[in-house]
Amino acid sequence: MPLRLPPLSALRFFEAAGRHCSFKLAAAELSVTPSAVSHGIVGLEEALGVELFVREPGRLSLTPAGADYLVYVSEAFSLIAIGTQRLPDKRARRSILVTCAPTFASRWLLPRLARFYERWPAIDVTVDTSRRQVGFPVDGFDFAIRLSRAPVAGDRWARLFGEVHVPVCSAAYRERVPALQNATLIHVDTASEDWQAWLEATGIEGVGTAGSLRVDTIQLAFEAATAGLGVVLGRRPLVDRDLESGALVEIGQPAIQSQTAYWLVSSEGAGHRPDLIGFRQWLLEEAGHIEERTPAGS
Known part of the structure; x- marks a missing residue:
């Protein structure tokens, strides 16, 4: 007698939503709408006869049964993925x-x-x-x-490799504001190590009182510094091409190895x-x- 399995598409929705605890993030990952994920999981719950998620305003969490089921579903998808990767691929590319x-x-x-x-x-x-x-x-x-x-x-x-952190800015900004203590610091909110880590490592005090600019990516921080908006913590080797071209220059402060x-x-x-x-x-x-x-x- 063949195994009776739930719809595989619904299981895919469940695995992604369970991993993220979010229908919206699961939908973005799978390139479908949150409504499609929600309806697919409702159908899965009806087919299984058990609730898999606790739905509260602004919050989604797995039920005990859902958490237990997610372990098996994730393992099953992992086995399929591993088996697929190990198949001999005869395609030209x-x-x-x-x-x-x-x-x-x-x-x-x-x-x-x-x-x-x-x-x-x-x-x-x-x-x-x-x-x-x-x-x-x-x-x-x-x-x-x-x-x-x-x-x-x-x-x-x-x-x-690790990064080497060193303060950098545009050449024009360095001429205008030669002292780091008087500079505008450009912060990267998503970075695990930024100005606070550098200041603690160097022991330099009195920095950051002249204002700051906050961005959410390292790339945007480098572009802001190139535009003369302040001093950014350069991350070598990612900043090397800017230093080589002269778009950014070091300001004579210590370079620190990242953690x-x-x-x-x-x-x-x-x-x-x-x-x-x-x-x-x-x-x-x-x-x-x-x-x-x-x-x-x-």
């Missing part, structure tokens, strides 16, 4: 899917991809910079590049495909060159 932050992608990864294509001309690379939690292997990514103080999952995490580092996180199936093995090795080689050229205090 392969694709590698990478997720990382937008500034990292535009300032470090994309400028180097030409060297990867020289080695692997028949491989397609897709770079995803959406800000969402990634679940391996359910979301289908082969690699994620993340900032963290330490590896989270053992040998699936490989260190790429966090960029880590390459591999999916469970990444060790079974030659193209993924090659991409991982290439990234580690590129990161090694960066570490050699960007020592702390340089």
